[in-house]
Amino acid sequence: VALRGCGGAWRQGWQQSAGRARPGPSPGPGPGPGVSPRGQRTAACSARGGAVPAGKSGLAPWVPVVGLEIHAQISSNSKLFSGSQVQFAAPPNSLVSFFDASLPGTLPVLNRRCVEAAVMTGLALNCSINKKSLFDRKHYFYADLPAGYQITQQRVPIAVNGSLSYSLYKDNKMSQMVTKTVRIKQIQLEQDSGKSLHDDTRSQTLVDLNRAGVGLMEVVMEHDMCCGEEAAAAARELQLILQTLGSSQAVMAEGQLRVDANVSVHHPGEPYGVRTEVKNINSIRFLAKAVDYEIQRQIEELEDGGTILNETRAFDSKLGCTVPMRDKEGKQDYRFMPEPNLPPLILYDAKSLPANMNHQQVINIDWIHERLPDLPSVKREKLVEQYGILPEHSFTLLNEEGLAEFFENVVKQTRMKPKKVIGWVLQDLLSYLKQRSLTVKESPVSYFLLADLLNLLEKEEISSTAAKHVLAELWKGEGKTPLEIVKEQKLQLLEDQKELEQICQAVIDRHENE
């Protein structure tokens, strides 16, 4: 759908809506409006979880409070209420059903897979799953919201009252980790919106409805965090869980995971301060930065005698600061209303499952529970227990997709102790990959090549220095095995007494004159 504008005034109208705070799912990655950067101080908060010391005024310390609203796109073949495919970066408007374009007379039909994904996620986050949840319409006018309302779960969401445990390094030291818990208020199913692309040169706005109607899970985390590091660690843990479950691919760069942060500060013992919502955060690293910046900004503002507005701000990743989003309509009234075209969503457990029901027509919570894969926390524990590695190593292993499997495969194929293998995997392999921005999958050294190499080392056929040299050769990806490289370059350790003596003699001979 192309909206063609004619004059400058039109363009202005559209541009304004571009940078405007909009309701509903956040628009995902995109450039924020530019403003001059603010002098940024290093964020004072850390995983200590305590209050931030007062600034120049020297009064009582500040307590920052951070909550998160996270939209995770459900990984499913088709959309939440229509049969159109879900796919990233498909040609514009190629994945749009009549329903997605809100053609009059079309009706929503709930996608079973999306419900299952939400139930899985709810269970993984220790939520109670509501056996009866409801859908509502949330109204607002926006070019990429064709129906003029979003179908969401405002009154009774599918999952409530959960918790998420996450860990982070204490005081930024790599050696000590602390585990914290954030309460999950609720998980609700809702539709994603389309995308608006603002073409300034041609004064037009283009609307792509491919994303319109894709299923989202909105995970609401309570205000239990106190700094950017905590928010980032919690969001990262959620991301890992979603990826483990497969309920969302949760790739932030593709907009499958969108994080909005609510931030406020107050003095201990006083009521919470006015909060701001920070949007447009498109990586975990930026989340930490955005939150810390916002905390600092609010403290400075308050200490300068200013006030905090209840506003929506965007994070500008280039400038590293948050800026107000233009919100010209002020407070929106979404005029919520029950969605009349969808009956209540009823879920069953083993006890309530009606005997004569067709399995295709019901969702059994217990059945899904039994089939949940190991969550990251459990995997980490198992890794620590089974291989005797340090807890922080288990975090690193899970943080990189495929790294834990890589490690386990290497361990399986070598006699080297896992404790030693982990060093090779984390220090040598991982740092090499990171330097070159490669994923584990893209690694030129496969797990069996590394295992071969470590076996040579373990059998004392080569020295550890030689092993590093071989690994450097392996990175070239020339298809040679470690053994071949060792032979070609004569790197094996010598065990023959005579041969050693000969070599030594030769060296001495050469240096006789010195």
Added chain:
Amino acid sequence: QVSAALKEGHVTPTELCQRCLSLIKSTKFLNAYITVAEETALKQAEASEERYKRGQPLGVLDGIPIAVKDNFNTAGIETTCASNMLRGYISPYNATVVQKLLDQGAVLLGKTNLDEFAMGSGSTDGVFGPVRNPWSYSRQYKEKSVPKSHSEDKEPDWVITGGSSGGSAAAVSSFTCFAALGSDTGGSTRNPAAHCGVVGLKPTYGLISRHGLIPLVNSMDVPGILTRCVDDAAVMLGSLAGHDPKDSTTIQDNFKPFELPDLTDVSKLSIGVPKEYHAPGLSSEVLALWSKAADLFQNAGAKVVEVSLPHTRYSIVCYHVLCTAEVASNMARFDGLEYGHRSDMNESTESMYAATRREGFNDVVRGRILSGNYFLLKENYEKYFIKAQKVRRLIANDFVKVFRSGVDVLLTPTTLSDAAPYTEFIKEDNRTRSTQDDILTQAANMAGLPAINVPTALSERGLPVGLQFIGRSFQEQQLLTVAKWFEKQVQFPVIQLEEVKRHDSGVFQHQKSASFS
């Protein structure tokens, strides 16, 4: 009858289709149709004829000419809702009910007129102008309503069809088709059926798919059936009812079509007469007919009991809140972007939206959107919407109680009086009219119950009056059986369409009394 004639080859689908098309032309002044799909109808008729030749018709409906209210999506044929907003809009898909009819070989003649987006009770508020009641041109009306003192050539005022499915009712009543689809949210099928002297069935909510019906109030809308007799309504119901995966509010079970028995013994029946339907403004004529009907049942041995539905009187005000709220929501999609009218105004998105909606919707639609949005505001939601929902539950519970007490079917008037002359009708605004006219039909929508209008007798002015039967949820078979018995007893007179006769005498004679079942 017609179906049998088709089978036996007395008449071919093409002949039948052509006759109907020709009648549509000669009754054009009724303004019953917005779009006549002559070409596709003839093609469908030819295909049907082929099937009959091969001896493989698709069923009773094969070759039967039908009409569809212009708020059902029809692929390739304009769907306007009688609104500037959708003028020229051609949908890419068929509503489930339309598809079902086509799949069974029915011939779609065209799309019938209505109030804009089905908001009205007169079929007078559409962008294509009002529908005229065929009975305005009947011998019966003229004989009784031309004031004797006036000169001979003075035509009496033409009367309205009722609405909002007035086009469909007029189309069936004037014999231009054998059955038509309407929609019924507050009485939009039964009301015009009563005024036009045809059968109008509103099935149980959820029995027939709404997919493709452009909604008025999703929680009350039901596709309606307009036919010449109760048997035909049963045939149509049989071909339309049942689960639709595209409409999550339809029943899960498949629907078994049924044939209606010729009831001879009504002594086991319990007919409830709700006293609240003795509403203010009920004409003495209608009241008398209603009593007569009750007597008819009693004399035939049925048990007739007075019952009470105490919350029915709150139905209209409650409906006003729920209806406008859903309208406000449903109409939000008409923003000029994806389809429909788009204003030239382009100073900003917002101004384009505003101008599009101002130009596209009439006052009635805009008025309902405004009040609906008001009721949905956060500060008003509890006070109006939630309260109205609670009242709705009370209204529905009233019916549950009455049916639990042993009543099989309720007997009520359908309308307060016979059809008003157009000039009279438009003296009041749409809202006032809808409030008055829906009063007897609307509660059945609140409760989702099946209800049917059966033409009963002619008024002193020579215009049709109908009575309504309301049945238990999903008990259409019982409801229609009772309606059929009643239909047989009252022997409603056939319309004598003088005007049309003059225009097209040959065709008319052949058509007038045939039903297809």
